[in-house]
Amino acid sequence: MTVHEILKMGDPRLLRVAQPVRAFDTPALHALIADMFDTMEAAQGAGLAAPQIGVDLQLVIFGFTHNARYPDRPPVPRTVLLNPVITPLSDEVVDGWEGCLSVPGLRGRVPRFAHIRYRGLDPAGQVIEREVDGFHAVVVQHECDHLIGRLYPTRMTDLTQLGFTSVLFPDLVDNDDD
Ligand code: NI
Numbered sequence: 586m587t588v589h590e591i592l593k594m595g596d597p598r599l600l601r602v603a604q605p606v607r608a609f610d611t612p613a614l615h616a617l618i619a620d621m622f623d624t625m626e627a628a629q630g631a632g633l634a635a636p637q638i639g640v641d642l643q644l645v646i647f648g649f650t651h652n653a654r655y656p657d658r659p660p661v662p663r664t665v666l667l668n669p670v671i672t673p674l675s676d677e678v679v680d681g682w683e684g685c686l687s688v689p690g691l692r693g694r695v696p697r698f699a700h701i702r703y704r705g706l707d708p709a710g711q712v713i714e715r716e717v718d719g720f721h722a723v724v725v726q727h728e729c730d731h732l733i734g735r736l737y738p739t740r741m742t743d744l745t746q747l748g749f750t751s752v753l754f755p756d757l758v759d760n761d762d763d
Contacts (some may be wrong), residue, residue: 609710634731669705694746
C-alpha cells in the first residue's frame, strides 16, 4: 500500500495537459492504479486524477458507495478511466458544491453539464462508454478537468460561492482536511 502525497493548487504539475496512456495492462499501470486507490481512500476522496500525484497521464479513478466528504450524495460506480473524452448531451448546466483534494479546506459552487456521455478505456484497453447525470456526471467532469490542467475554481462563475468547508458545512465529518 502506497499513499502518495497529493499536490496542492499552485503546483505547476496540476496545470499540465496530461499525456495519453499508450501501454495497457502492464504491471506499472496496475501498480499506479493501486496506489491511486490507496491515496484516494486515505484522503476519503470521491475521485483522483493521476496529475494530482504528479503523474503526467490521462488516468482518473472515481467511485464510492458512501463518502464522508459528500455524505448526501448517491453512490458512483468504482471506475478506472484512461484517455477519457466527455460529450455533453444537452446544454443544461447545473450548479453544485464541489471540493478537491488539491484545494484542501474549500468548497465552491461550480456549473457543470447536467447530462454527459463519457468514453475512455479501462486498464486492459477495453472501451468504457456511459451516459450519466447527477453527481456521477459532476465527478467525471471534475476529474477529467485535472487532465487538462483545470481545477474547479477556474470553472466557477461566481467567486462569492467559494468558501471554507468548515464554515459552509460545519457539520461535515473531517471537514478540516479536504
Ligand atoms: Ni479534484
